Amino acid sequence: MEKSAELTRNAQLPKSEEEIQERKGFVVVDETVKYRIVTVIACILVLSSIFFNTPSEILAGMTRIVVAPSILVTDYLIVGNVGAAFFNSGLLMLAAIAIARRNEVNMNGPVMAAVFTIAGFALFGKNIYNVWAIMVGVLLHARYQQEKFSKFILIAFFGTALGPLISQITFGLGLSPALAFPAGILAGIIAGFCLPPLANHFVKFHQGFNLYNIGFTAGVTGMFFMAMLRAFDFQNPSTLIVAEGYNRLLGTYLFVFFTGMLITGFYFSRRVMPGLTRIWRQSGRLVSDFVTSNGFGASMMNMALLGYISTGYVLLVGGQLNGPTIGGIFTIVGFGAFGKHVKNILPVLAGVYLASLVQVWEVNATGALLAALFGTTLAPIAGYYGWGYGIIAGFFHMSMVMNVGYLHGGMNLYNNGFSGGFVAAVLVPIFDALKKSS
Incomplete structure (x- = not known):
């Protein structure tokens, strides 16, 4: 079966997989329990918003977030406020969990990666207005193919990367509301309808070495829409709105957040180190569902460790914790259940860091930080070929990601997934040739 077909169906976990887990000595966690745990995490994001801002401030901030064009890079901590950004994040995460539950999808690695990614990008680009048209488009594609929506649910979730397409057409082009709202929603539905076959x-x-496959797909889709807009003389402004000065507050918040995840994972692990080492031995190449193959507890611990590492990277290089960088951290954490682990992300981080030392970008600049965090989409290269190859991939990714954003005009939030697709497509055949000759 092709990996592409596996990816679309991997949300469904057959009973036989549970039996395999039991034979391997895992603690088999009931789906209801897994859903409750992930729901609690989402509720923490929602409820923690009131520690940052009052309810009236959150409501006002949410209003500003909804009407923002939201193209890269738009930090909702600035557009709204910290409380509104976390409220938006938790709300969208809860919505994704509810949709998955409604469609009887198991809370496995790909679904956990998707809901955490939605939570992360809800801090800087996705909001309660701009995600639904994409999902409706994917739903219509499923109906057209006479398939269950659950088969395409991962594409629907990750496809919300194109949320800024809807927001920019609706609020950023200066169109009259009578035209802007239908045009934005129609563009989102068309994009969503096209995503499944393209993905x-x-x-x-x-070849499965770019974990953000939908990021590449959304980049190509956004590129076509941006070309059409430019043909009618519509341009997207270069946008860089990022918050500063929250490192102590948000660093403490994230440390407590990931510690809770680590303790939860430990509770559901029968044997801690064997579970983690099994994950670390995998390359991470698509499709690598750590929840199914190594258990829920070990996956949660791996996710928490990645949270510590990615947060530590931002702070150690003198970067800022804000909407975009926390979005990158949450995405890494989510993919800790679906392809990323300690051993395969570190070489990519090292490659991006080395690139920033010799290239024109400062290591703690927003673009460089996002390249490092989201560049871990190439982690399977390090896992499959080795550390040296992962460093090379990270080095070249730094250059590529800084140059492809213009193509989609900032309307694909997964710009690093777009870049990672090109980097993997170029480097993997070369690495294969080097491996064969050695």
Whole structure:
């Protein structure tokens, strides 16, 4: 079975997989329990918003977030406020969990990666207005193909990367509301309808070495929409709105947050180190569902460790914890259940860091930080070929990601997934040739 087909169906965990887990000595966690745990995490995000701002401030901030064009990079901590950003994040995470539950999808690695990614990007680009048209488009595609929506639910979730397409057309082009709202929603539905066949096709382009496959797909889709807009003389402004000065507050918040996840994972692990080491031995290449293959507890611990590492990287290089960087951290954490682990992200981080030392970008600049965090989409290269190859991939990714954003005009939030697809497509055949000759 092709990896593309596996990816679309991997949200469904057959009973036989539970039996396999039991034979391997895992603590088999009931789906209801897993849903409750992830729901609690989302509720923590929602409820913690009141520690940052009052309810009236959160409501006012949410209003500003909803009407923002939201193209890269738009930090909702600035557009709204800290409380509104976390409220938006938790709310969208809860919505994704509810949709998955409603469609009887198991809370496995890909779904956990998707809901955490939605939570992360809800801090800087996704909001309660701009995600629904994409999902409706994917739903219509499922109906057209006479398939269950659950088969395409991962594409629907990750496809919300194109949320800024809806927001920019609706609020950023200066159109009259009578035209802007229908045009934005229609563009989102069309994009969502086209995503499933494109995603299944493009996974072959990078051979599963770019974990953000929908990021590449959304980049190509956004590029086509941006080309059409430019043809009618509509331009997207270069946007860089990022918060500063929250490192102590948000650093403490994240440390407590990930410690809670670590303790939860430990509670559901029968044997801690064997579970983690099994994860660390995997390359992470698509499709690598750590929850199914190594257990829920070990996956949660791996996710928490990645949270510590990625947060530590931002702070150690003198960067700022804000909407975009925490979005990157949450995405890494989510993919800690679906392809990323301690051993395969560190080489990529090292490669991006080395690139920033010799290239024109400062290591603690927003773009460089996002390249490092989201560049871990190439972690399977390090896991499959080795550390040295992962460093090379990270080095080249730094250069590529700084140059592809213009193509989609900032309307694809997963810009690093777009870049990672090109980097993997170029480097993987070369690495294969080097491996064969050695």
